[in-house]
Amino acid sequence: MVDAVTTTEAVSRTNASRTSLVSNFETFLSLLTAQLKNQDPLSPLDSNEFTAQLTQMTGVEQQLLTNDLLTSLLEAQQGGGLTGATSYIGKDATAAWNATRLQDGEANWSYELATSAGSVELQVLDSSGRVVWTGPAPERGEGTHDFVWDGKTTAGGQLQDGGVYTLKIVAKNGAATVDSQVLTRGRVTGVELYDGQPYLTIGSSIVPINAVIGVAAPTTASQTPADTPEDQSLMASIASALNPLKLLS
Numbered sequence: 001m002v003d004a005v006t007t008t009e010a011v012s013r014t015n016a017s018r019t020s021l022v023s024n025f026e027t028f029l030s031l032l033t034a035q036l037k038n039q040d041p042l043s044p045l046d047s048n049e050f051t052a053q054l055t056q057m058t059g060v061e062q063q064l065l066t067n068d069l070l071t072s073l074l075e076a077q078q079g080g081g082l083t084g085a086t087s088y089i090g091k092d093a094t095a096a097w098n099a100t101r102l103q104d105g106e107a108n109w110s111y112e113l114a115t116s117a118g119s120v121e122l123q124v125l126d127s128s129g130r131v132v133w134t135g136p137a138p139e140r141g142e143g144t145h146d147f148v149w150d151g152k153t154t155a156g157g158q159l160q161d162g163g164v165y166t167l168k169i170v171a172k173n174g175a176a177t178v179d180s181q182v183l184t185r186g187r188v189t190g191v192e193l194y195d196g197q198p199y200l201t202i203g204s205s206i207v208p209i210n211a212v213i214g215v216a217a218p219t220t221a222s223q224t225p226a227d228t229p230e231d232q233s234l235m236a237s238i239a240s241a242l243n244p245l246k247l248l249s
Helices: 007-037 045-086 229-241 244-248
Strands: 094-095 099-101 107-113 119-125 130-135 141-150 164-173 180-192 195-201 205-208 212-217
Touching: 007 094, 045 195, 094 099, 094 119, 094 195, 094 205, 099 107, 107 119, 107 244, 141 164, 180 205
Parallel strands: none
Antiparallel strands: 094 180, 094 212, 099 164, 107 141, 107 180, 119 130, 119 164, 180 195, 195 205
């Protein structure tokens, strides 16, 4: 598997490469100068060999210029990424992301099931990966459902605000596993930059922009949900047809 390289890492590697090239360039010039000073007058340096060495020196110099240009492009891209991410502010976003912060005594997630499941267990894990709460999901049907955790452990103890927790789903039909995913949904209220990558603030979560799988304009007062059973049935059919987890089943 090829690891992703962030903009900051790319700039750092380019700068390190440039330092190495500068050192080699200076060493090359020193050796060439010493060679010219100490050549035998009766047997001077062959012109073809000298031309080849100058060509190599020019190649190194061109590589230095290329590295400088690449660094400039990467730095410009870093700033552009943050600028582009600001267009998400004020919109409703859905991200395939399972980490959020416990705030005001609760943490919010959504979970999506590819098909209806016979049993769905939810687990809340702390930052060290330890399960602090486990229990049945509020809904087991196909589609997307919301889940609010009250910050209490399975034993009933109340955890303090500020901790980051993740949600895990164990959904099954008998012995067969049902495909599922944890989602973070809500209004985008801010953008931050970490290691050259833009992150969105969605509720109590900080989500990398590449985890976002859907963006929609915020619902206004004039946009009301379907009222009639026929409209609700139609909306349910559309949502089921567009369920991305169906592709996995």
